[in-house]
Amino acid sequence: VTVDSRAVVLREFGASPRVERFAVPDPDEGALLVAVELGGVCGTDAHLIEGRLPMPTPVVLGHEGVGRVARLGPGLERDALGRSLAEGDLVAWASSIPCGRCDACVHLREPTLCGSREVYGINRRADRWPHLSGSWADRIYLHPGTTLARLPDGIGPAEVIALGCAGPTVVHGLRVAPVRLGDTVVVQGAGPVGMAAAMLARLAGAGQVILVGGPAQRLAVARELDLAGAYVDIFETTDPADRVESVRALTTRGRGADQVFECTGVPSAVAEGIGMCRPAGTLLVLGQYTDAGPTPINPHLITRKQLRVLGSWAFSGTDHLDYLAAVPRLRERFDLGRLVATYPLAEVGRALADARAGRVPKAALRAGERS
Amino acid sequence: VTVDSRAVVLREFGASPRVERFAVPDPDEGALLVAVELGGVCGTDAHLIEGRLPMPTPVVLGHEGVGRVARLGPGLERDALGRSLAEGDLVAWASSIPCGRCDACVHLREPTLCGSREVYGINRRADRWPHLSGSWADRIYLHPGTTLARLPDGIGPAEVIALGCAGPTVVHGLRVAPVRLGDTVVVQGAGPVGMAAAMLARLAGAGQVILVGGPAQRLAVARELDLAGAYVDIFETTDPADRVESVRALTTRGRGADQVFECTGVPSAVAEGIGMCRPAGTLLVLGQYTDAGPTPINPHLITRKQLRVLGSWAFSGTDHLDYLAAVPRLRERFDLGRLVATYPLAEVGRALADARAGRVPKAALRAGERS
Amino acid sequence: VTVDSRAVVLREFGASPRVERFAVPDPDEGALLVAVELGGVCGTDAHLIEGRLPMPTPVVLGHEGVGRVARLGPGLERDALGRSLAEGDLVAWASSIPCGRCDACVHLREPTLCGSREVYGINRRADRWPHLSGSWADRIYLHPGTTLARLPDGIGPAEVIALGCAGPTVVHGLRVAPVRLGDTVVVQGAGPVGMAAAMLARLAGAGQVILVGGPAQRLAVARELDLAGAYVDIFETTDPADRVESVRALTTRGRGADQVFECTGVPSAVAEGIGMCRPAGTLLVLGQYTDAGPTPINPHLITRKQLRVLGSWAFSGTDHLDYLAAVPRLRERFDLGRLVATYPLAEVGRALADARAGRVPKAALRAGERS
């Protein structure tokens, strides 16, 4: 039996996270230990390391993960879909546990808006038991209440980690702004959220997907994966008004898109997306996770075009289950494995650097490996 | 029989509209002539006269009206609710007729977004037959396709004209963003749209209405009518952040309003309204009818609070019918007649001046009167 | 301090429930003791006593209640709306606590469908600590997780108990099938649910309410309270087809009702309600709480009229809060106190008999009283 586990710990904002060792605890009732196979590296991790989001330190990083059941706590026999669990099973889990008692949880019934969510790899402290609370580690301790599910048959860790938390984030967005069969969907942004949005919009019945983004190397990956029916390169078409025109010209009667999914994180993209919507269309504001401040938006257009501008925040355990269930159908259409580059746990620095530089579409740490 | 009719004509933007005379035509099949009792003066009329909206000239002004059936064209026997029509019946009508053939009419099924709507008092030319196409006149000619209905029993012209086109405009807004029983609704704006929004929100089951507006004289009228349960005077609380705090302090658990109805026409109100919404709340952008350009909005708040920001434009014939049907219930609660000041047709200049200066809550021309 | 509390216990199905005495426990953390003022008698109680619903015995009966805080457990300082709680405060509470872990609670987010709800007065055993688990008692013990709120200012126990659990049940129904401003609503049934439905539909903006029910004495109460704009007496108009015709004749263009709220518990009412709906209208099946078996329904009508037939089951804590918040506005319009007849706890048999015979619109036990 493993008696200790390596884990990548962030002790100080701005400093490099380092591999440390922790004793591996026995799981309490309803909890379990997972031997991590892959821990995804997400754009948010860079923000965390730089201290741009509120969080405690020290923490074990890694909020995306896939692994094998190493040890089940007493009473834990089934996954969230009611299927039996055994040691060795490949599993994935939702990163956060809502409190279940607040206004958002109980009355608004929107656990993603819970202000007290506990999130693996983000706001669980590493200096308290059970320490192993992130996926950039050999072992992760999953508490009771974690939404956990066995991977669908035939699906491997890389396929689940390929979209990272962008996958369930988009599933949640589709709950807020469902795609209707045949919709023309514009996706703004070619990063992980944009790529997941394009894939899932097609899976959800979009008739036409138009991807507006860049740079060229990301669009090349998108084209290889055949994510969209048309592309607008924002580094080529640099004037937002021209991009709006390009998009409209691609739509039925030039009326604009039924839905625009903003997945950029750039505030000005919202104004641009408003221009791309058809009358009575929908703009899903999915990408504004960090506060980059205000941007000029013309509210007259919201009135005159009678638009729906909808925000979507985070994802719930249910969204994560729905995402997992969608992976086999995503893989039928898109070469998910193509997206992932893996790194040994010890090379977390290189993984972060490559991810930051856009040298790989998706970096992941091969956490269980000792090399 | 009347052989001619006075009508207030706008011939040139910026010039005063003048009373002119036109021969009264016989109504064609499906059309009718109405002897106008009251023609409402709306804020839009001032914009039209100043040339701030695209429209042809000359036009007979007046897009709000109530009158008596003067002459029914062949084949017109029933109103839009299927009730028989006779000369002398008090009637009101929707100001616009959608084309019925465009993308908005046929496919989006949103006739308010029809780009070819013909609108009495706005875009029907006075220099073409039948000339009498606005309600600031002794007679108005209503074409086939006009949504026309007898007034509800016991309701008079002043009660219908009291809210003017703001009434059906808000009814349409409620179709876009329905109030749920018990909702806390913030209304931004104490002008005609805001007052109509407060009234109709209460009628639609709002549990709490908070009116944010000014100046003091408008709030005094609002208080007299008991439009809301709480008021925030924007001339007293001049910092938007303080207004947001004031509103939140009035709501359950300080969470903010379930719905915010923006009825100001001031772009910055949208950003302020976003601050007043509870998580997963709704902001109805109802007041941005004229293009006053962009305003700084922080889209991060739309994502983080998972808001719904919904535009609502104009109203349909159905909305107008629904508004008329609501007038008796509005009158039970609110002293509608209190709002209206009437002027002889010939004193259109004084009516416009009083309306512009806010000296009267609602001005209307006593069109049928010869004095 | 009270050292014991009387409570009405059902020990055997079919037998009369009897007053017994239990020691009053101290409340645990997050729990509280309430001195009951009124415990409502509901139609369901008769079914429970007859053993027609699955439940354990013995139980303290009473799932509707209003009382005063007698003792707060450690850590309980605020009600569900965030307002401070003190001994002596008048409070009401939702009867059930969902498990928070099942498919319905977590994934469907519909706690009313939780199969493991614990319900005061119904499925908490009286032979286990803390025994006092129903409102037909001097004291009730409310567990952590109970949705509890202080009564709105100026509202007394009788006004809250007047609609009993029918009030929040209808609030839940309105969540499933919201009334839109101006809707024509038919309410089938003049029992507690039907009366609550008529009241709440009007509060929610219905333009017209038509009540279809009987017998005459119930309709007389309904007329006194001015619940509806029109009434169809099912003992006078005995042929369902005639009732359908009567209703349609009252609606716009004879098209039928926008919404029909079935509140009867009689299966055949559903088929009748389908006939009363307008094309594309909604039938809310709200009254079929007990399984009375199948009834002939013509599904062709559901297709041809493109109807929405929606079920609504039970109510959540949120619904209960929303109901409480609506009581002041209900009372403005309807004489709620008029409905309630109270009985000393010891006269539970007479209360049940009067309720069963329809001699009183609403019976309630004056539980705290020792006479």
Added chain:
Amino acid sequence: VTVDSRAVVLREFGASPRVERFAVPDPDEGALLVAVELGGVCGTDAHLIEGRLPMPTPVVLGHEGVGRVARLGPGLERDALGRSLAEGDLVAWASSIPCGRCDACVHLREPTLCGSREVYGINRRADRWPHLSGSWADRIYLHPGTTLARLPDGIGPAEVIALGCAGPTVVHGLRVAPVRLGDTVVVQGAGPVGMAAAMLARLAGAGQVILVGGPAQRLAVARELDLAGAYVDIFETTDPADRVESVRALTTRGRGADQVFECTGVPSAVAEGIGMCRPAGTLLVLGQYTDAGPTPINPHLITRKQLRVLGSWAFSGTDHLDYLAAVPRLRERFDLGRLVATYPLAEVGRALADARAGRVPKAALRAGERS
């Protein structure tokens, strides 16, 4: 130029329709003549011939069709998607034109519920100009107001006709009951509507499709086309309760289907479908086009499971456009051409017999062919 056109005319209910000849008229303004390539044979045609539906006689049969533009009337230059039209273009059209003036068209905005729709091949008389009003003919005359569109690039007549009017009928059903990404959808019925429902549900993002139907030969076709992930043969599993159990066993946690699409026309299927729905699930009643009378349904289940039972009737021009737009994506997944057997116009009797006997999945008349 063709000077006359053959057309299959029904002169008397119960008699065999016969080929007759009519002069080919010139198209009026906004109308066009189409040289029919394929006219689909639909189950409804058999009902029409037997006189089981209200319609006038004589009529030219054929409400499904694909053809080439033969002659454009003055002013007709573009199709419903705004693309230019020229002689020789392959086109398809919606079978019905709503009146545009009735309550359903104007106020309910549900043109499918218009009581005055004019339907090619069903209620336009053949003894009045322009006579050629059905698709079982060499030429069909399409009136102004017909929703007409060029076929998508690369799509041929057989691929469009493969699903017949079942295709747009299901598209309309999906508007009433949208499939959400990942939904488990049960399709009841393996006829044309059921097959279209299975295909379109998958296209719309269903995670799992379970087809419940028969007989074996239809299921064999369904399996060949890979319509569903699981099949329940109603001739093997003859007890409805067993079928319900079989379906539930295939669903997540045994909870039942998110959506059940009833596509059978057999009234008892509705009760069975109710059993197959999960709590808070949706049953779309799509198949009850003919009035086969009432069936026993237990409304308690609608309440207790809080179901949504939704009717869907017919389809609009917009639905037809959306269906056409979906054909290329359907063809990517399903071998549509596999379904169609064509017959010369003169062999209409054989086509009807084969269709009725289920010897071919879809019969169509090769109308333009002279052999």
